[in-house]
Amino acid sequence: MFFPPSTSRRVLKHSRVISIEAYAREDNLWDIDARISDTKTNPTQLASGVRPAGEPIHDLGLRISINTDFDIVDAQAVSSRHPYPGYCNAITPDYTKLVGLNLLKQFRHEVQVRLGGNRGCTHITELVQILPTAALQAFAGDVLKINDVATGSKPDAAMQQQTKQPFQLDRCHALKLDGGAVATYYPRWYKPASAI
Known part of the structure; x- marks a missing residue:
């Protein structure tokens, strides 16, 4: 996404980078x-000392292993850079509390119960909150079939037998059941506003 030019002169001071990668494993887990x-562009005085410009203040990670039903079967958190050495990183083992949760069933609520506030690391728990949509995107077209009988395409036998609404429909503004995208690309599932 490209933003329009700023109307004012700006100076970069802070950068937060979030990345998520999904891997299919040979044991059928993901x-x-x-x-x-x-990172900051200037040296930053922390309670634990000065962090040089460009050196991460936080560098944190979380790996979850899930099955194709979105159940978490393993979780590992890491904290390689943090402002309070010996304290921030002490909480990482607690992220095994994610094991047994399902990304699509009351997940965000359960995360807050288990790891919200001072029961977890604010930043790692932020990462946890975006895992459901990341997993859905990872599974789209591979584990989950995203196609329906779209206009102009010839349905295959599996699509003709499909009786369950595609998972992505009615989960966002663009794919609301009474919207133009559904009417165009998923006509079988289109419902005029008066029918909803």
């Missing part, structure tokens, strides 16, 4: 690796 990094 690993979702999430990482968050914060």
Whole structure:
């Protein structure tokens, strides 16, 4: 996404980078690796000392292993850079509390119960919150079939037998059931506003 030019002169001071990568494993599980990094363009005085410009204040990660039903079967958190050595990183073993949760069933609520506030690391828990949509995107077209009988395409036998609404429909503004995208690309599932 490209933003329009700023109307004012700006100076970069802080950068937060979040990355998520999904890996299909040979044992039919998936690993979702999430990482968050914060850097500043100037030396920063922390309670634990000065952090040089460009050196991460935070460099944190979380790997969850999930099955194709979105159940978390393993979780590992890492904290390689943090402002309070010996304290920030002490919480990483607690992220095994994610094991047994399902990314699509009351997940965000359960995360807050288990790891919210001072029961976890604010930044790692932020990463946890975006895992459901990341996993859905990872599975789209591979584990989950995203196609329906779209206009102009010839349905295959599996599509003709499909009786379950595609997972992505009615989960965002663009794919609301009474919207133009559904009417165009998923006509079988289109419902006029008066029918909803």
